[in-house]
Amino acid sequence: MVHINGTTRVSDYAVLARRHMHDYGTTPAQLAEVAVAQRHGATLHPLSVNGSRGELSIDDVLASRMIADPLRLLDCCPINQGGGAIVVTSAEHARSVGNPPIGFLGYGEGHSHIDPNALPSLSYFPAASIAAETAFGMAGLTSEDIDVAGIGDHFTINVIFGLEARGFCEVGEGGQFVERGGLSIGGRLPTNTNGGYLSFSHAGRMGIYTLIELVEQLRNRAGPRQVAGAKYGYLNGTGGAMQNNFSAILGEV
Amino acid sequence: MSETDEKFLPEDLPNWQIPYWDALRDHRLAVQRCNECGSLRNVPKELCAHCHSAGATWTEIPGGGEIYTYTVVHRAPTPAYQAEAPYVLAHVAMDAGIRMIGRVRDIDPEEVRIGLRVKASYDDVSSLWTLLQFEPET
Numbered sequence: 001m002v003h004i005n006g007t008t009r010v011s012d013y014a015v016l017a018r019r020h021m022h023d024y025g026t027t028p029a030q031l032a033e034v035a036v037a038q039r040h041g042a043t044l045h046p047l048s049v050n051g052s053r054g055e056l057s058i059d060d061v062l063a064s065r066m067i068a069d070p071l072r073l074l075d076c077c078p079i080n081q082g083g084g085a086i087v088v089t090s091a092e093h094a095r096s097v098g099n100p101p102i103g104f105l106g107y108g109e110g111h112s113h114i115d116p117n118a119l120p121s122l123s124y125f126p127a128a129s130i131a132a133e134t135a136f137g138m139a140g141l142t143s144e145d146i147d148v149a150g151i152g153d154h155f156t157i158n159v160i161f162g163l164e165a166r167g168f169c170e171v172g173e174g175g176q177f178v179e180r181g182g183l184s185i186g187g188r189l190p191t192n193t194n195g196g197y198l199s200f201s202h203a204g205r206m207g208i209y210t211l212i213e214l215v216e217q218l219r220n221r222a223g224p225r226q227v228a229g230a231k232y233g234y235l236n237g238t239g240g241a242m243q244n245n246f247s248a249i250l251g252e253v
Numbered sequence: 254m255s256e257t258d259e260k261f262l263p264e265d266l267p268n269w270q271i272p273y274w275d276a277l278r279d280h281r282l283a284v285q286r287c288n289e290c291g292s293l294r295n296v297p298k299e300l301c302a303h304c305h306s307a308g309a310t311w312t313e314i315p316g317g318g319e320i321y322t323y324t325v326v327h328r329a330p331t332p333a334y335q336a337e338a339p340y341v342l343a344h345v346a347m348d349a350g351i352r353m354i355g356r357v358r359d360i361d362p363e364e365v366r367i368g369l370r371v372k373a374s375y376d377d378v379s380s381l382w383t384l385l386q387f388e389p390e391t
Contacts, residue, residue, distance in 0.1 A: 004261045004384060005356050006326060006334040011342055014324035022322070022367045069325040069339075069362075116344065117295050117352040118302035122322055 010076055010155070012241040014068035015116075017157040020123040021070060023172065026160065028070055030175035032061035034156040035074050035198050037183040042195025044185075044224040049080050050199040075156040077196075082203030084212055091253050102215045103253035105141065105232070108134025110245045123172075128165030128238065131247040139232075139249035143168050146249075147230040148217045149189055150210035152237040153196040159183065162236050163191075166247070190227045193217065207237045214250050259333035262382050270297040272311045277383040280375040282316055284351060285309035293351040314349035316373030317390060321346040325362040341365050345387055356386040 020026050036058055042051035056074065064073035091101035110130030113119050119126075136142060143166060151162035160174030168189055169177040183191040194200040194213040201209050214233035216222045222230075233250040263274065273296075276283035285294040287301040288308035300307055323343040329335040341357040343365070357371060371387040378384055 004263060005342060005354060005386075006260065006329055006337070006340060007342055007354070008326065008328070008330045010328065011324045011326050014326075015322045015342070015344055018324055018367070019322035065327070066325075066339075067328045068342075069327070071324075113302060115296055115298070115302070117354070122344065 008068065009241075010071055011068040012116075013155045013157060014071045016122050016161070016242065017070050017155070019121075020157065020160070020172075020174075023121075023123045024175065026172075026175035028062055028072075029058050030178055031070070031075055031156040031160070032056075032058040033178040033181070034153065034159045034183060035061050037178070037181055037187065038153065038192045038196045039199045040184055041193040041225055042199035045194045045200060048195045048200040049078065049082070051195060071155055071157070074198075077154050077198045077202035077206075080201060080203050082201045082206075084205075084208035086208065086211060086215070100219045101253050102218045102250055105249045105251045105253070106135040106138030107246070107248040108132065108136075108138065109247075110134070111243065113243055114240075116241060125161055125165055125242040125245070127243060128162060128236065128245040128247070129167075131245040132166040132234075132236065135234075135247040135249050139251075141232060141249055143234075145232050146189070146234045147232055148193060148214065148227045149191040149234040150196075150214045150236070151191055151234075152207065152210070153192055153198050154202070154238075156198070158238060158242075159191060159196075161242060162238070163189070165245075166234070166236070185225055185227055190230075193222065193225045193227065210237070211235060211250075218250055218252065259331045260378065261331075262378065269299065273297050274382070276311075276313070277375060277385055278377075278381075280383070282314050282347075282353075282373055282385070283311050284314055284349075286312040293349060295351050295353050314347060314351075316347075318345040318347035318349075318353070318371060318373075318387075320344070320357070320365065320367055320369045320371060321352055322367060323357070323365050325365070343371070343387060345371055353385065355384070357388065358386050359388045 039056040042048035061074040094101035108131045110127035112127035164171045164174045217230045235248040289306035290304040292303045329338045370390040376384040
């Protein structure tokens, strides 16, 4: 019965973005920063779906057509075909074939609600905080240890929710955090450096690409996208409309 | 397929959800009130989201509220909806203390604001189904 009113997955997130803008003054230009930073990473990845379209500017995003206000076309991931795979093996075997073994140092899940009506606020999502706290606790690390992040980005606003929920910035300050290329390679927290769902690929279980990119980064094999000295990575995926969250900390094992 | 069908009417509803739809058909709003903690449920649920109790009593609530958040949909899910785009979808904080989702009719999308007072209205889409929507409170 969720879709009987003409809702779409975009509109499900648009209402969350609208409330975040209302509560914290987040702007469409700040949302656009996420898409712009990630497109740059995609231009440096030969397998990305949108990299060949070239760099984006904030004005490009703001000029793209409205899908569900305030989310515009370039705030939304495309849908495309594709696939990815990972090989799971022992650390010893990975080493023996010349690959630094990257593993989960910690992981966690959080599930807060089913219907959006059951949450007191639609601009902060405790499920993401629970997942991240569990993962960081298991790894014995803090946000300051993280060199590179992969945060599920079905829409630009998701990344801001993910940053705030983990405490990479204060709740409400995600918009400022991403300004001036905050998520770019070389920025304060390089995030979705392959382009993410927005510009790399949104095919099937697209979190696989986020995971692969983090492994490449932590193996120092990300080529022109490489984050210098990346040692620890933060992975976060979301399901539904911020109801379900999964987080993991990656590093060499 | 009729245009109405293209607007995703409910299907295969369990019996315990029927009172919500019966009330809408009578142009009333009814939600479950948890027998244990008193929380209201929307959409209909088998368990309370707050205390996880099963027991609930159907309760009529007033139709007034204010817009908690909203979007204006420009790209709709089906041609039948697209014919009506752009349209306003809102999460409404009802005076009864629960949020409900619906279209907001009879308003210029440019005029919609968080905090705007609205009241429930009822869209009789067929002889069997009535959908909850909202309109500005006058």
